[in-house]
Amino acid sequence: MPFRNSLTIRQKHILWAWSFLALPVLFYVVIRFYPTGNAIVLSFQNWNLLSDRTWAGAENYIKLWNDEVFWKVFKNTFVYLLLGTPFSLVISFFIAFHLDRVRFMHGFIRMMYFLPFMTSAVAMAWVWRWFYQPVPVGIFNNILATFGIPQINFLNSTTNALPSVLAPAVWAGLGFQVIIFMAGLRAIPTSYYEAARIDGVSGFTILTQITIPLLKPTIIFITVFSSIGFLRIFDHVFNMTTNNPGGPLNATKPLVLMIYDTAFNGFDMGYAAAQTVVLFTVLLCVSLLQLYLLRDR
Amino acid sequence: MTATDIRPTTDGLLTASKTPIKRSYGQYIRWLLLFLGGIAMVMPIAWMISTSLKWPHEVYNLKLIPDEPTIENYTYVLEDGRFYGWFLNSIVIAMVTTISNILFDSLVGYTLCKFKFPGRYIIFIAILSTLMIPTEMLVIPWYIMSQTFGWLDSYWGIMFPGLMTAFGTFLMKQFFETVPDDFLEAARIDGLNELQIWWTVAMPLVKPALAALAIFVFLGNWTAFIWPLIVTNSPEMYTVPVGLSSFGDEADVAWELIMTGAAISTIPTLIVFIVFQRFIIRGVVMAGLKG
Numbered sequence: 001m002p003f004r005n006s007l008t009i010r011q012k013h014i015l016w017a018w019s020f021l022a023l024p025v026l027f028y029v030v031i032r033f034y035p036t037g038n039a040i041v042l043s044f045q046n047w048n049l050l051s052d053r054t055w056a057g058a059e060n061y062i063k064l065w066n067d068e069v070f071w072k073v074f075k076n077t078f079v080y081l082l083l084g085t086p087f088s089l090v091i092s093f094f095i096a097f098h099l100d101r102v103r104f105m106h107g108f109i110r111m112m113y114f115l116p117f118m119t120s121a122v123a124m125a126w127v128w129r130w131f132y133q134p135v136p137v138g139i140f141n142n143i144l145a146t147f148g149i150p151q152i153n154f155l156n157s158t159t160n161a162l163p164s165v166l167a168p169a170v171w172a173g174l175g176f177q178v179i180i181f182m183a184g185l186r187a188i189p190t191s192y193y194e195a196a197r198i199d200g201v202s203g204f205t206i207l208t209q210i211t212i213p214l215l216k217p218t219i220i221f222i223t224v225f226s227s228i229g230f231l232r233i234f235d236h237v238f239n240m241t242t243n244n245p246g247g248p249l250n251a252t253k254p255l256v257l258m259i260y261d262t263a264f265n266g267f268d269m270g271y272a273a274a275q276t277v278v279l280f281t282v283l284l285c286v287s288l289l290q291l292y293l294l295r296d297r
Numbered sequence: 298m299t300a301t302d303i304r305p306t307t308d309g310l311l312t313a314s315k316t317p318i319k320r321s322y323g324q325y326i327r328w329l330l331l332f333l334g335g336i337a338m339v340m341p342i343a344w345m346i347s348t349s350l351k352w353p354h355e356v357y358n359l360k361l362i363p364d365e366p367t368i369e370n371y372t373y374v375l376e377d378g379r380f381y382g383w384f385l386n387s388i389v390i391a392m393v394t395t396i397s398n399i400l401f402d403s404l405v406g407y408t409l410c411k412f413k414f415p416g417r418y419i420i421f422i423a424i425l426s427t428l429m430i431p432t433e434m435l436v437i438p439w440y441i442m443s444q445t446f447g448w449l450d451s452y453w454g455i456m457f458p459g460l461m462t463a464f465g466t467f468l469m470k471q472f473f474e475t476v477p478d479d480f481l482e483a484a485r486i487d488g489l490n491e492l493q494i495w496w497t498v499a500m501p502l503v504k505p506a507l508a509a510l511a512i513f514v515f516l517g518n519w520t521a522f523i524w525p526l527i528v529t530n531s532p533e534m535y536t537v538p539v540g541l542s543s544f545g546d547e548a549d550v551a552w553e554l555i556m557t558g559a560a561i562s563t564i565p566t567l568i569v570f571i572v573f574q575r576f577i578i579r580g581v582v583m584a585g586l587k588g
Contacts, residue, residue: 112335124563
């Protein structure tokens with residue numbers, strides 16, 4: 001083949017590289033970048049899927065700003081984040097710290113903590129929904145009843161519903177965080193601890209002066225990873241409140257559920273797209289914050 | 298010494314700590330509390346399975362072990378027929394997506410790692426930047442696209458967004474860094490072309506990473522909810538999570554049947570986990586830290 005032989009080795013190399021990348025590049029352009037641009041453009045338009053798209057300027061964003069439900073949902077989303085992240089961080093660190101010091105049945109105990117991570121959110125949302133039912137159905141209220149404690153209205157109360165929906169999400173993610181924390185703990189050289197022990201430093205001081213500062217990259221990673229997860233919460237909320245998604249009275253509704261509702265029940269595509277742009281901006285800030293905190297000094 | 302020097306590691310993760318442990322009462326209490334905590338963690342799963350094995354009249358007693366275990370619920374749910382279909386849909390979709398990710402993520406990761414060519418840096422940054430784009434932002438344009446091309450309510454419609462992932466690409470790129478260039482050069486001298494070198498020389502050397510990627514992609518697609526919920530209309534096209542969600546909604550009071558459906562969707566992944574446990578945990582750390 002004369003054409004092939006006329007190429008230098010370097011040219012052939014480049015040709016191979018681009019032939020390997022051709023299809024993936026097409027995929028990323030069509031399935032990732034074009035839709036991103038499309039969502040941003042759509043957020044400045046009005047469209048109900050049937051009629052023509054019309055330009056709306058900033059109308060959707062103004063509507064969002066004046067929408068009481070949006071602010072309620074925005075607040076809920078951050079309540080999920082601000083409750084979920086610190087709770088799961090502290091619990092998983094506590095478990096990892098102690099599990100690291102246990103040898104008997106170490107693998108088995110670790111497996112028990114990790115197992116929920118392998119479950120499907122939809123299936124477990126239904127299991128927890130069942131737990132939360134009033135007597136005689138729900139386990140939690142049955143246990144309370146056994147001890148003569150008044151019943152708790154978990155899912156039908158505007159104050160209790162959000163933490164109740166959050167609990168299975170925290171539960172499912174703990175195992176992952178425990179494993180990452182344990183990997184972080186293992187990376188700390190034992191010589192630091194030995195030096196501290198020789199100096200007669202107390203266990204609490206070792207924890208606050210050695211362990212936690214050296215775990216900083218791990219802590220930042222887990223914080224950002226779980227923050228993004230809680231900001232995008234959907235499966236649990238949707239499945240635990242199917243009779244009234246996001247209810248009662250929007251008390252559990254997160255941003256993603258509002259997006260889903262606006263787009264696929266209300267068919268107000270432009271308005272939903274504006275909400276996705278807000279979500280994107282929030283997630284982008286969290287990711288950039290991670291890059292900033294982890295930057296090399 | 299700066300704090301950022303120390304990165305988590307998989308070294309020795311699968312065994313208990315080597316630091317000396319004193320035998321003391323404190324140590325026994327520590328073990329006991331951790332063990333009880335672990336029991337609490339698996340309780341929801343245990344209750345789900347236990348209830349799926351109970352007769353309706355037993356559901357409301359709180360025994361973990363049913364008095365008269367029955368597989369009646371499983372027979373009922375499976376005879377209903379829909380779960381078979383959902384199960385099959387989920388398996389096909391998860392398998393095809395996994396194979397696609399294994400092939401394309403590793404091919405792109407390999408190319409970005411081992412080839413020098415103009416545009417390499419731009420492609421790298423472009424793919425990296427897609428990690429910042431949340432799925433939820435893309436579902437509306439994907440839906441419009443599916444509607445335009447008639448992909449709604451089809452396997453292709455459910456699968457197409459996940460055929461390649463930036464996460465998998467970077468995971469594989471990291472692992473191809475560990476493959477020595479000399480190996481590839483030797484194969485080149487032996488007259489293999491670049492496609493053969495990738496497939497027969499480089500790929501076998503990153504098998505652990507490929508397996509980790511396969512498990513993540515499979516699990517991710519098996520449990521995926523929001524996109525399959527949006528793109529499917531007819532119950533025959535539902536995946537297991539979407540089917541379970543609609544099933545739970547209609548069987549609102551028959552908790553033993555809902556638990557059976559939940560168990561059917563969960564048990565396969567639990568079996569995979571228990572069989573490949575060490576492997577998956579190592580993979581989680583590798584992926585979490587390198588991806």
